[in-house]
Amino acid sequence: MAKRAAPEINAGSMADIAFLLLIFFLVTTTMDVDTGITRKLPPPVENKDENVDVKDRNVLKVLINSHDLLLVNGKPGNVENLATKVKDFMAIHPNNSAYPEVTEKFIPELGKKVPMTKGIVSLKNDRGTSYEMYIKVQNELARAFNEMKDEQSLKYYGLKYDQLVDDKKISLINKLVPVRVSEAEPENVGGQ
Amino acid sequence: MAKFKTNKSKGSPAINTSSLPDIIFMLLFFFMVTTTMRENTLLVRVKLPEATEVQKLEKKSLVSYIYIGEPTNQTLYGTKSRIQLNDSYATVGDIQEFIAKERQARNEADRKLLTTSLKVDINTKMGIVTDVKQELRKASALKINYSTRKVLRK
Numbered sequence: 031m032a033k034r035a036a037p038e039i040n041a042g043s044m045a046d047i048a049f050l051l052l053i054f055f056l057v058t059t060t061m062d063v064d065t066g067i068t069r070k071l072p073p074p075v076e077n078k079d080e081n082v083d084v085k086d087r088n089v090l091k092v093l094i095n096s097h098d099l100l101l102v103n104g105k106p107g108n109v110e111n112l113a114t115k116v117k118d119f120m121a122i123h124p125n126n127s128a129y130p131e132v133t134e135k136f137i138p139e140l141g142k143k144v145p146m147t148k149g150i151v152s153l154k155n156d157r158g159t160s161y162e163m164y165i166k167v168q169n170e171l172a173r174a175f176n177e178m179k180d181e182q183s184l185k186y187y188g189l190k191y192d193q194l195v196d197d198k199k200i201s202l203i204n205k206l207v208p209v210r211v212s213e214a215e216p217e218n219v220g221g222q
Numbered sequence: 223m224a225k226f227k228t229n230k231s232k233g234s235p236a237i238n239t240s241s242l243p244d245i246i247f248m249l250l251f252f253f254m255v256t257t258t259m260r261e262n263t264l265l266v267r268v269k270l271p272e273a274t275e276v277q278k279l280e281k282k283s284l285v286s287y288i289y290i291g292e293p294t295n296q297t298l299y300g301t302k303s304r305i306q307l308n309d310s311y312a313t314v315g316d317i318q319e320f321i322a323k324e325r326q327a328r329n330e331a332d333r334k335l336l337t338t339s340l341k342v343d344i345n346t347k348m349g350i351v352t353d354v355k356q357e358l359r360k361a362s363a364l365k366i367n368y369s370t371r372k373v374l375r376k
Contacts, residue, residue: 048246055253064279064339066369074359157349161342165271165368172275
């Protein structure tokens, strides 16, 4: 029997099939990267009486009530200038009793003592506060600390903090500008 | 005398399209590999807040998600904010168990690096979020990430 040649398959429509699949994946693809504000929760307290004593002048109290209004150290404030306030508070003001205490801390990487503020930002919110406002405030606090990190980074390395690549440099800046935000236990004043 | 063939028709030659499928396949494979299908079907409505100071969440395999928001089906479940873990509604009391399960699903070295991503709707009240945070503290899942959309500073 004569061997019949297998008929050639027409591959002309291959491109169309591939296109169809391509369009399907193009439509279903979501390339969203998860972004967010990373925070570290304090470890659970074992006995509640153990209160850490912090001097009043060292704490910047930020309160958000159930109507999303801000109180910064006893005075009404707004979100827009919160970062400036925090930066001003955390800056080094030696021998000024209106600002937090300043201590000298030895940094081995620099080989010298560096003045460090003892200031802490304390954030307290009500159970009725909206999440949107809370994130706004957290964002402003993060902004203040990031700007301070940028300043230190520019001073020592001439680069902004997020442009640093060397892990050693990053950890040094983190040592110089610790993110000191404490979250108090929540209150229920305004109700849910 | 030699005869030269002169191409009288001066129209542009047809483009060879035989490699078109290959190119398309290449694109196709790219999208097939990068596509991540959503793992959970959302039972709560989550509109994320906006923030400027955001960090990227690296290593998706080390992230467990907690969704908080109003139920999507409000005629059935009401309008009160609910917590969603995996594929079902949960209460605050279920969180410790959820974290324990998430830990068990990872190998030992990765357990410390586990991050909890809170995807919370902007209209949620902080009360429920605080409860969740207290539970996470008790479960010592201390690394958390408030999921936000990145916007540029005005």
